[in-house]
Every structure is written in structure tokens, then in C-alpha cells.
Amino acid sequence: MSGQRGNWFTRHWQLIPGSAWMILFLIAPLIMMIYVSFWTQTSFDIKPDLTTKSWQTFFSQPVYYSALWNTIRVWLIVLVGTFVLGVPVAIFIGLFVRSNTVQTILLVLAVIPFWTSFLVRIVAWKPMLGQNGALNIILMKAHIISEPLSFLLYTEVGMIIGMIQIYLVFVVGPVTFMLSRIDPNVIEAARDLGAGTGRIFKDILLPLSRPGLVTGAIFVSVLVLGEFATPASLSGRKVNLLGNVIVTQVGSLKWAFASVAGVVLTVVIALVIVGLLRITDLRKEV
Amino acid sequence: MAYDLELSHVSKVFDNGTVAVDDFNLQVDKGEFIALLGPSGCGKTTTLRMIGGFEDLTKGTIAIRGRVVNDLSPEQRPTSMIFQSYALFPHMNVRENIEYGLRVKKVPSKERHARADDIMEKLDLTGIADGAFEGLSGGQRQRVALARGLVVEPDILLLDEPLGALDADLRKRIQTELRYLQKQLGITFVFVTHAQSEALAMADRVVVMNNGRVEQIAEPEILYTRPRTAFVARFIGRNSIIEGTLDSRDGAVATVDTEFGKLRGHLLDDGVVQGASVDLVIPSEIMELYPEASYQDEAILKQYSGNCLLGSVRAETVVGSLVVYEVEICDTMTVELESHVDKYGRSYPAGTPVCVSWMPADGHIVAT
Secondary structure, three states, rough: OOHHHHOOOHHHHHHHHHHHHHHHHHHHHHHHHHHHHOOOOOOEEEEEOOOOOHHHHHOOOHHHHHHHHHHHHHHHHHHHHHHHHHHHHHHHHHHHOOHHHHHHHHHHHHHHHHOOOOOHHOOOHHHHHHHOOOOHHHHOOOOOOOOOOOOOOOOHHHHHHHHHHHHHHHHHHHHHHHHHOOOOOHHHHHHHHHOHHHHHHHHHHHHHHHHHHHHHHHHHHHHHHHOOOOHHHHHHOOOOOOOHHHHHHHHOOOOHHHHHHHHHHHHHHHHHHHHHHHHHHHHHHO | OOOOEEEEEEEEEOOOOOEEEEEEEEEEEOOEEEEEOOOOOOOOHHHHHHHHHOOOEEEHHHEEEEEEEEOHHHHHOOEEEEEOOOOOOOOHHHHHHHHHHHHOOOOHHHHHHHHHHHHHHHHHHHHHHOOHHHHOHHHHHHHHHHHHHHHOOOOOOEEEEOOOOOOOHHHHHHHHHHHHHHHHHHHHHEEOOOOOOHHHOOOOOOEEEEEEEOOOOOOOHHHHOOOOHHHHHHOOOOOHHHHHHEEEEOOOOEEEEOOOEEEEEOOOOOOOOOEEEEEEEEEEOOOOEHHHHHHHOOOHHHHHOOEEEEEEEEEEEEEEEEEEEEEEEEOOOOEEEEEEOOOOOOOOOOOOOEEEEOHHHHHHEEEE
């Protein structure tokens, strides 16, 4: 059947729209961003004369390179937080809820907050966490505290609480999915052969849900590393992430400098994804 | 000597009030092959899971080699379960699957390999030991699951419809292999199935269950020739069943009043009183065909003590060396006869009026 083979074009034309899209909106902007990061920036103007000045500024001024460390620190805290809270929820929904209907209902409940706009979700935390917010009122009425807690809003704590809530669902979803696909008999077989709860978790649940864990980690990582709105809103601009640096620099038309921050952020995200994918080859799964 | 496995008054009521198992009693000797047989939902799998520790008992005790194991979790019980889905660990290769139980029990790696090699040789798995099991056939997966369960040297092996997922030919072959393996190892097997042919072919004793209750525990041939309850009679073999009431009894032979007149059969149960409603169970292979005129033949009537039903052949089906006749009796019921194809030649084609007879000792009367 030589007709099925055809020439190169007939075999590969289906790749054209996708490739064109990727080149136009991913590869080209990336090259452009790297290029612009070496342009010369003055207070009022930007010229395509190549220089490393913006790069030097980024790594010499604490306000900028500390944004890099802040980003990595906040990413790790939020990642751990979403996993500590999300994995038990996933285990409950995926393993302990037998009925498919109840499973779906619980998953939908976990996703419902996601149906509101991103900004609404962030802003909604303000009346929750503020000095006279819901949380403080509840704690005071319950006589757990006598004075309102002031570290909840416009602090890093508030920002992290907000981020964990917003991104939790990205862990719960994929991990639940992977866990619910495990044949309950496989877990019983392990028990039958003498494995206790800890061994079952380590030998059976962890490896079998690894693609879900990695998918969740990639979702959370990509989203948190690129964050700028939540810190701006809930930390009261006290915490600066790379995303915030980019927004500020673009706002004041410092394109070269914004590009440097952009390149750094892109490299960080790429490294994180490569690292996570080394844990499991997602293409082999499913 | 304690029994290898003893279930006393075991009952299971689920949280929603469903009675899954009701007063189950069974004693199993070491090395016995026991089949739990019954339709789906009869409680056989629940019983097996209670033995394995996967379900709590509502009442009663389970003892293994004299030790009550009610409070032991599955990982502490000296039982291994073979699941219908095989439940192999998908992220481990064949050897890792088989050695898992030994690794959990911290058996040193040298001994672990040796024991795994040994069981793999017994089960003819040596060639595929280190392969992933993605390419394995159903039969091979089944043997891997068996090896994984047997390598930890359980006192009792529990098998939950392990042949259910295999095609018919393979199932036949594995039945024989399993039976051979069990006798070779001398381990007690408890095997759950809904296929009577499987239970009758493999087990030393069969426990027939229905609606959570034990109907009869007996050797396969007894089950076949002497069903104790109407359910067993309907479930095992190809029996024709005529309903009626007990008219009179004379030792082991009794007369039943039926819509086709008074018919005779063998009655084992002493508790059945006159007037009780009973089933007359007639195995398909003991019935005999005579020409219609035999109905007036005194010699034949006497030989069969009057067990003679008039009817007409509706269908004659030859299956290899066997022939199956469907005979319609008085337009109200159909009985099936089975015999060797040479017995009647082809002298009773469809439409022939006939007389169906059987010896009173070969029909069974059971209370309903």
C-alpha cells in the first residue's frame, strides 16, 4: 500500500497548524524575550544595542535576586502545603468512597470554588482573614483567642493560605483519579501477603499514583512560580515574587529588565518541570 | 487433631441489614479441596473473604489449625487469597510480584530467590520470571497470582473464582493443573465458584450455598445422586422436577401426589410428613423412553412401580455421542432425557408419542 505512505508532505501536513501556533506564540516570543533582555535600557527609551547591563543589575541588587529566592521558597511551601492537605483528601475520595456517584459529587465540590473568577477567589480571602474577618470572629467567639490575630492578612502567611486554597484542587484531581483506578483487590492482595498500612502506602499506593502526584506537582509548580496577583493582593505587596517584578517593570516600560526576569522565571519553571518528569515518564503512563 | 479450617455458626449481616451469610458451619481436614458453590449473591465470596480476614464476622468463629483467627487482620492470617482479577501488582515484574510477600516478611534475598525459583518451577513460570507481565496471557497471569500466594506457604489457599476470566478450553486445563498442584502441595484449598462443573470436577467436597445458607455439604457424586434440598436438585445436574405432595412412604421409597398422578421416588429425609409439599427430582440420564403403548404394558408398569409419564418428543438433539430428548408431558411441562446416542437408535424422532419411565430408587424426593 504505497498510497498510505505518500511523500513527506502528505504524512506530516497535520502537524502544520499546531507547529505554526507553537512557533508563533511560544518559540518566537521566547527568542524575542531573550533578545530583548540584552537590549540597552535608558530611563525613557530602549535601544537594540546589545549589553549585559540588565542581567548584571538583576543579580547585583538584592530586591531583584531576593525575588528569585522568594519565588522558590513560596513555591516549595505551597507545593508541600497542597500535598499535605490534598493527598489525604485524594486518598479519601479515591480509595475510601466506594460509590462512583459520591466520588464525583465530592470531586465537583472540590472544583466548585474554581468556577468563580481568579480575582474573586483571592479577594474573598480578605473578609475571611482580616482583623475583623470571619476567622478571627470565629476564633474569638470560641474563646480560643482573646485578641484578633493580625498576621493573617497582608502577610506572607495570608498569601500562602490563599495560594494553597486556590491550587489545592490541582493536586486533589489528578491524584484522586490515579488512586481511584487502582483495583481494590491489589491493595487487599498486598495486605494478604503481610503488608501493613505503611508498606501498602510505600509499595503500592505511591508508585501506582505517581503519575497523578507528578501531574499535580507540575500544575501547582507552573501556576505558583508564575504567580503575581495573589502576592499583590493578600501579602499587601510585602512579598515580591518574580511575577511581581515582571509586572512592575512592564508597568514602567522597562522591557529589557522585565525580559531578564522573564528569562530567569522561564528557566526556573523549565528546570522544575524537567526535574518532576524525571520522577516518572508521563508519556508511558495511562 | 484440630481441623485445618473450622467455621462455627458464622454469620454476616451487612450494615444495611442484608444477611449475607447465615449460620455457616464447616470443618475442613488438612489437604482437602473445598468448593463453595452457588449463584451470585449467595454469600460464597463473603464467606471466603471472612476466612481471609477481609470481612468481619457478625457472629461465630473461624479457626485455622485450632487457633481462632477472628481478630487477626488479613496480613496476620496464615491464608493467601487468589483474586478473580488476579490483582497482580502492575508496577512490578513477575519475580517481584512473586517475591513481594517474602520481602514484606523480611526473608533474606538469597532464600527469597530460592523459594521463588522453586514455586516458579512448580508452576512452569521459570521462562518469564524477569519479564514485565504486560505480555502475559490470562493463564500465565493466573499462575503468577497462584505462585505469589503459594510462595509464602499459607496453611490455606483461598481462591475467589480464579478461573472466571479464562476462556473455556484454558479453564478445563487449569482445573486439572490446579487439582494436581493441590494434591502435590497438600495445602487446603477453599475455592469459590458459581460454575457447578468446576466445583464438581475439582473439589473433594462441595458446599452448595443459597441466600446465605448452606444447602448441602457433600462429595460431588453424592450431591449429584442424592440432593438433599430442592435448591440443590435444581442447581446441580440436569434434573427434571415435578412438584407435588407426599402421599405415603414405605421405607426409603415414597409416593408423591402430582398433577400427573401418583409417582414414586427415593426419600432420604425422615422429617418429611404426609401431605408436605415436595419436589420429585428426576435426573435426565436415568429416565428411559418407551413407546406410548407401554402405558398399558403391565410388566413395564410393574418394573417401574407405575412411574410412567405420557408425552410426546418435542426435540431430539444429538451432541456428539449423547442424545438429548425434550419430551412434553400433558402440554404442561417439559422433561429432558439424556442417553447414549445408540440406546434408542433414532426411533423417537420429534413428534413421536412416548412413555417416560424411571426406577423409583433413582428419583429423589426433597422437601420444598
